[in-house]
Amino acid sequence: MSGGFHHLWKVSPAQAISIQKQIGSRIIERPLRRPIRLVAGVDAAIAPAKDKIVAAVVLLQLQDPWLGEKAPVPGQGFTVLEQQHAWADLDFPYIPGLLSFREAPVVLRALQKLPRRPDLVILDAQGKAHPRRAGLASHVGVLSGLPCVGCAKSRLTGQHRQPGLARGSSTDLLDKDGQVIGRVLRTRRAVKCLYVSVGHLVDLDQASRIVLALACRYRLPEPTRLAHLLAAKLRLKPPA
DNA sequence: GCGACAG
């Protein structure tokens, strides 16, 4: 499980930005090569003492493999196959734009504990919709070599029109030069939109449709929603 | 200089 690129984590903000530029240039945006059957959702939470972080990952098996061509199937059935997690000491501070240096290390360790390789990983963060095209989803994707999708609850960068109120409505998220860096997607009627972007090894169209298909019951796609619930429970019982 | 700013 390696994307072939490595770097130090104990770095200064300036060094982190330099590394992100390399991550951003290594993103591969393309259609998935295999049908999606195993989807992993990842999320992190901080312990009450604020000194440790836990990354939770939930692996779901879709009843019907997603081929990427068809339209989203409302009510997509699934089964929870695995639940894993990893703890880490919190060293890097939260700095807008540098989130991956705070969460990627522990997220990668949690993903490595999965007994099976997921066909796709969905993260609660931006992917390409980042100042240097290196959001957490892209960083994790490039370092792990796994197809990743960024699915953030709010905007980090970029401009966009407001999508319609209907479920499935969406608009392009554009950078200052007018380039499409993501999709603003309404997953449920009249709820706050999600910011979907390519992490690595997928294209924006598939990423958006997959997120919409998996968010048939709640605003967040099931994988990420379940990972969030698991992380919220784990944070209360940090290791010594 | 001022405002914006994933989790």
Place this chain on the structure above:
DNA sequence: ATCTTGTCGC
């Protein structure tokens, strides 16, 4: 991210 109950609107 985290602190937190009930409540208004689709």
